[in-house]
Amino acid sequence: MIKAIIISIVLLAPISPALAQSPWSLDATAGVVSDYRYRGYSLSNGDPALQAGVTVGHTSGFYGDAFVSSIDEYGIGDDGDGADIEVTGSFGWAGMLAGFDVDAAVSAYRYPDGDDVNYLEAPVQIGQTVGPLTWTVGVAYAPAQDALSDEDNRYGWAGLAYAPDGWPISVSGTVGYEDGAFAPDGKSDWAVGAERDFGPATLALTWIDSDVDAGAFVASAFVKF
Numbered sequence: 461m462i463k464a465i466i467i468s469i470v471l472l473a474p475i476s477p478a479l480a481q482s483p484w485s486l487d488a489t490a491g492v493v494s495d496y497r498y499r500g501y502s503l504s505n506g507d508p509a510l511q512a513g514v515t516v517g518h519t520s521g522f523y524g525d526a527f528v529s530s531i532d533e534y535g536i537g538d539d540g541d542g543a544d545i546e547v548t549g550s551f552g553w554a555g556m557l558a559g560f561d562v563d564a565a566v567s568a569y570r571y572p573d574g575d576d577v578n579y580l581e582a583p584v585q586i587g588q589t590v591g592p593l594t595w596t597v598g599v600a601y602a603p604a605q606d607a608l609s610d611e612d613n614r615y616g617w618a619g620l621a622y623a624p625d626g627w628p629i630s631v632s633g634t635v636g637y638e639d640g641a642f643a644p645d646g647k648s649d650w651a652v653g654a655e656r657d658f659g660p661a662t663l664a665l666t667w668i669d670s671d672v673d674a675g676a677f678v679a680s681a682f683v684k685f
Contacts, residue, residue, distance in 0.1 A: 483519040491682030500649025500670025505532035521555035543571035561587045579607040592624035613640030629656045647672050660684045
């Protein structure tokens, strides 16, 4: 599945310049992470994961995207029960409102060959860039559904990114708290890292930790198309 997505991205890449003269845009990335960490959990059981994504956007602010990652079917929370691929599709709107950057979407998490593990979630994020500093806060709500044992789930996060002119790297940090179906007793997670762009390629190193899973340094390398 991931190999097919990456091949599709490479084939679609030449279309991007043509879209520059239209109200549509196409962005794609493909790469590898040393450990697929999601909200502090390792979904790849500490192993490397291949990932790829495609976003189609419109000048109105509406967009649709797809993200694919390899996972470990015996990973934390049995999210991939019987599956070794996670596919996430989202539809949303991103733009400026009252001087703030706003992004609201509905996301569908799918695990092919999984057993009652697919679920829906609605994330909303606001942020603002002041000079070299960007802050963001957001919440994601998953209503009660079969994959969540008919319980809802709530996740909130806040982040800061610092990227001054002249610096070869940018640094960032996030903290999050989850409560509900995925974290009945509550769960906190946090991350701090640095990244550097090399033309279309981006390399990053991030420490990711939580109070329910051992922390780890995660290295990543992605290429934009």
